[in-house]
Amino acid sequence: xxxxxxxxVGNLTSVLNMFKRIGAEAEVSSDKKTIEKATKLLLPGVGxxxxxxxxxxxxxxxxxxxxxxxxxxxxxxxxxxxxxxxxQGSDEGSLQGLGWIEGRVVKFNDLVxxxxxxxxxxxxxxxxxxxxxxxxxxxxxxxRFYFVHSFHAQPxxxxxxxxxxxxxxxxxxxVQKNHIAGVQxxxxxxxxxxxKLLENFAYHFK
Amino acid sequence: xxRIRVIPVLLIHDGGLVKSVQFKNYRYVGDPINTVKIFNEKxxxxxxxxxxSATAQNRNPNLSLIKEIASExxxxxxxxxxxxxxxxxxxxxxxxxxxxVINAAAIEQPYLIREAAEYVGSQSVVVSIDVKKNVLxxxxxxxxxxxxxxxxxxxxxAKKMEEYGAGELFINAVDKDGTYRGYDLTLxxxxxxxxxxxxxxxxxxxxxxxxxxAIDYGASAVAAGSxxxxxxxxxxxxxxxxxxxxxxxKLYKL
Numbered sequence: 200x201x202x203x204x205x206x207x208v209g210n211l212t213s214v215l216n217m218f219k220r221i222g223a224e225a226e227v228s229s230d231k232k233t234i235e236k237a238t239k240l241l242l243p244g245v246g247x248x249x250x251x252x253x254x255x256x257x258x259x260x261x262x263x264x265x266x267x268x269x270x271x272x273x274x275x276x277x278x279x280x281x282x283x284x285x286x287q288g289s290d291e292g293s294l295q296g297l298g299w300i301e302g303r304v305v306k307f308n309d310l311v312x313x314x315x316x317x318x319x320x321x322x323x324x325x326x327x328x329x330x331x332x333x334x335x336x337x338x339x340x341x342x343r344f345y346f347v348h349s350f351h352a353q354p355x356x357x358x359x360x361x362x363x364x365x366x367x368x369x370x371x372x373x374v375q376k377n378h379i380a381g382v383q384x385x386x387x388x389x390x391x392x393x394x395k396l397l398e399n400f401a402y403h404f405k
Numbered sequence: 406x407x408r409i410r411v412i413p414v415l416l417i418h419d420g421g422l423v424k425s426v427q428f429k430n431y432r433y434v435g436d437p438i439n440t441v442k443i444f445n446e447k448x449x450x451x452x453x454x455x456x457x458s459a460t461a462q463n464r465n466p467n468l469s470l471i472k473e474i475a476s477e478x479x480x481x482x483x484x485x486x487x488x489x490x491x492x493x494x495x496x497x498x499x500x501x502x503x504x505x506v507i508n509a510a511a512i513e514q515p516y517l518i519r520e521a522a523e524y525v526g527s528q529s530v531v532v533s534i535d536v537k538k539n540v541l542x543x544x545x546x547x548x549x550x551x552x553x554x555x556x557x558x559x560x561x562x563a564k565k566m567e568e569y570g571a572g573e574l575f576i577n578a579v580d581k582d583g584t585y586r587g588y589d590l591t592l593x594x595x596x597x598x599x600x601x602x603x604x605x606x607x608x609x610x611x612x613x614x615x616x617x618x619a620i621d622y623g624a625s626a627v628a629a630g631s632x633x634x635x636x637x638x639x640x641x642x643x644x645x646x647x648x649x650x651x652x653x654x655k656l657y658k659l
Binding site: 210212213216217220245246247316317318319321322323324325341343345347365366385387388389390391393394 | 407408409410445448450451475479480481498499500501525527572601626
């Protein structure tokens with residue numbers, strides 16, 4: 200069972216639709232008792248970094264998430280800003296992230312504009328896999344994913360990088376540090392590639 | 406390799422899927438859900454669904470139909486048609502739509518764009534601008550399926566919408582719609598050089614080379630209707646999309 204954390208941010212219907220299609224059990228919850236029992240967590244997030252951090256704090260789930268993920272080792276997948284929250288902070292805001300992975304979130308730099316590209320980066324991009332992961336188990340050839348973002352994460356340790364993509368320059372598209380993973384793209388909107396990744400998260404990720 | 410979004414636009418009229426020529430002469434194409442399923446199988450980049458009779462009939466978005474479409478769309482889905490207040494925008498987003506397309510309401514109440522951007526984020530707010538030349542040959546913004554012609558200059562209106570927080574602009578050249586005569590490149594250039602947000606070009610696409618031209622004139626993404634639902638020369642209904650290989654070879658810049 201994948202428990203999608205509802206802390207008042209974003210559209211959770213699409214993620215739930217995708218898990219339904221895969222046939223994996225998933226639920227959306229903001230309830231502490233439910234999340235307490237969760238065996239896998241999906242942390243969504245869209246919009247401004249500080250808004251997401253503030254909403255997560257208001258939800259009263261911060262301590263519980265810390266306990267579940269860090270003390271108990273419950274696998275977690277952050278999606279979009281949910282992935283960015285795994286890091287220590289973001290240039291977009293002043294509030295601290297969860298800090299489970301060392302590094303920060305930065306804005307696309309001027310190189311992108313010099314190449315005539317617009318920010319936000321909105322569209323599909325091919326990814327390059329940097330290490331083995333259950334999330335990429337039996338992935339289809341030439342995987343591509345749908346991105347919408349103006350900021351991207353920069354992990355302090357390059358061994359935490361799972362996938363890279365290009366937009367003007369190479370940036371981290373997915374991160375994984377043991378049982379903690381995150382993707383900048385939207386797997387729930389990335390056809391069979393996203394479906395496979397979520398399926399792997401539901402069935403194989405530990 | 407930089408990918409470029411190629412977006413089929415589906416028009417819903419009285420519950421069925423139609424295609425127009427210059428925003429008139431609607432021809433029935435098929436069932437919207439089935440068509441979305443086909444586009445899903447073809448792994449299209451994104452899809453824009455516009456209920457073109459909603460505003461004209463003063464009707465709200467048909468949420469049950471939209472939910473059904475969203476549950477079949479494993480790609481980003483944008484919905485437009487009859488969207489006129491924040492409550493509807495919230496309802497659409499929670500129905501599984503990624504982006505809400507706002508057209509007539511953006512002119513009548515531009516603050517809605519700001520409210521929407523604050524609530525759901527700019528990335529989910531697309532302002533659609535339908536443009537037609539008036540009797541003097543000047544570009545003007547039109548609404549209500551091109552039946553209402555405003556005095557608005559599309560370039561100034563586009564800039565205003567960017568300031569209000571629109572995340573993307575969907576520019577539809579009415580005179581080109583359904584004609585297969587290529588995009589209105591002058592119009593595209595006039596807008597893309599004045600705004601920094603992504604512009605989706607629509608209206609007139611016939612062949613893949615048209616996409617390339619629109620991108621060269623500053624569009625960030627390209628949309629089309631007829632070329633994805635009809636097969637030329639006899640205009641038989643055939644839902645189609647380019648293969649990844651065609652897009653890679655002919656469109657994406659290496």
